[in-house]
Amino acid sequence: MWTLIHLYEPPDAKTPDLIPNAWIIDNDTCWYPMSFRLSKIKSLAREKVKPNTDDWEKFKIEIVESNIDNYDYGIKLMYKLLKNKSKKNLHSDAELKGRGMRKKDYLQINTSTPFDNHQLIDVDFETPHIALHNNSDFMKFKSNMNYLKLELTSFIENKEASTLQNNTFNQEKTDDVLSTFPINDEEKLLTLESKLASYDLGYNDKLLSAFMFASEGKSISKVTNSLLKTIFTDKFASAYSWKGQKEKKKLENYKIFKVIINCVGIKFPNSANYKMDVIASVMNWFAQAPTRILRYASHRLQPSSFDEDDTT
Numbered sequence: 669m670w671t672l673i674h675l676y677e678p679p680d681a682k683t684p685d686l687i688p689n690a691w692i693i694d695n696d697t698c699w700y701p702m703s704f705r706l707s708k709i710k711s712l713a714r715e716k717v718k719p720n721t722d723d724w725e726k727f728k729i730e731i732v733e734s735n736i737d738n739y740d741y742g743i744k745l746m747y748k749l750l751k752n753k754s755k756k757n758l759h760s761d762a763e764l765k766g767r768g769m770r771k772k773d774y775l776q777i778n779t780s781t782p783f784d785n786h787q788l789i790d791v792d793f794e795t796p797h798i799a800l801h802n803n804s805d806f807m808k809f810k811s812n813m814n815y816l817k818l819e820l821t822s823f824i825e826n827k828e829a830s831t832l833q834n835n836t837f838n839q840e841k842t843d844d845v846l847s848t849f850p851i852n853d854e855e856k857l858l859t860l861e862s863k864l865a866s867y868d869l870g871y872n873d874k875l876l877s878a879f880m881f882a883s884e885g886k887s888i889s890k891v892t893n894s895l896l897k898t899i900f901t902d903k904f905a906s907a908y909s910w911k912g913q914k915e916k917k918k919l920e921n922y923k924i925f926k927v928i929i930n931c932v933g934i935k936f937p938n939s940a941n942y943k944m945d946v947i948a949s950v951m952n953w954f955a956q957a958p959t960r961i962l963r964y965a966s967h968r969l970q971p972s973s974f975d976e977d978d979t980t
């Protein structure tokens with residue numbers, strides 16, 4: 669079974685999440701694999717994998733609902749909690765009905781071109797009444813609403829956006845290619861560089877596809893940061909900088925960053941300056957590594973407060 673929670677992340681962010689009961693320590697804390705990428709965490713939660721207490725961290729939580737016996741239903745509850753910011757009406761039928769089951773509403777369109785005034789457009793989810801004044805406005809509105817519906821459907825069904833496209837690279841292949849990450853010492857970095865320098869096109873293509881599948885975000889900086897979090901640990905990153913400033917080791921000549929730049933370039937084909945944007949994000953992410961380490965350390969819950977054997 670699963671538990672719907674609010675997870676408190678450093679510094680004070682509260683995020684809805686669905687985790688297996690086995691991850692719960694007590695009413696206020698849980699084990700959580702925060703260092704893993706989001707897609708991997710989702711997979712671990714769905715499969716109810718037991719927590720690795722040697723590698724996972726303890727986090728403060730607020731339990732919203734316990735003993736949910738269906739993962740997909742729990743994801744819908746999590747979506748409602750995220751949307752409404754409240755536990756109220758968590759099980760209301762209107763929000764949980766599936767495709768084709770909601771009461772249809774009608775959008776009144778007031779236009780001055782080919783469409784008749786007060787034309788009724790049938791949509792299958794609740795939409796406010798909005799007056800659109802020309803045909804281009806209507807087409808833009810329709811396109812945006814279709815995109816929004818696709819995004820919400822993808823979220824509720826717990827599918828990554830890429831699975832809605834003709835993408836043959838799946839989660840299993842991604843996990844296999846990325847099994848050697850994150851890099852936490854120079855030896856692993858040099859091993860990776862050796863593979864990339866060998867011009868093994870098969871490996872390079874697989875790595876690029878894995879990065880495409882695993883990266884998340886709707887801006888260049890967020891996608892870049894997502895990739896860096898997958899590839900490097902903060903401890904490793906704290907010893908490096910792009911130009912080798914402040915007596916740190918130099919990054920800019922490593923081939924792994926060409927793969928990152930290529931990945932972002934594919935994701936943002938209309939960006940003329942994506943290379944510079946990626947480099948700027950890389951510089952900032954590595955520069956902030958010591959700060960992240962200190963921040964997480966200062967907000968990590970003390971082990972003594974979770975001593976399960978301290979019952980006397």
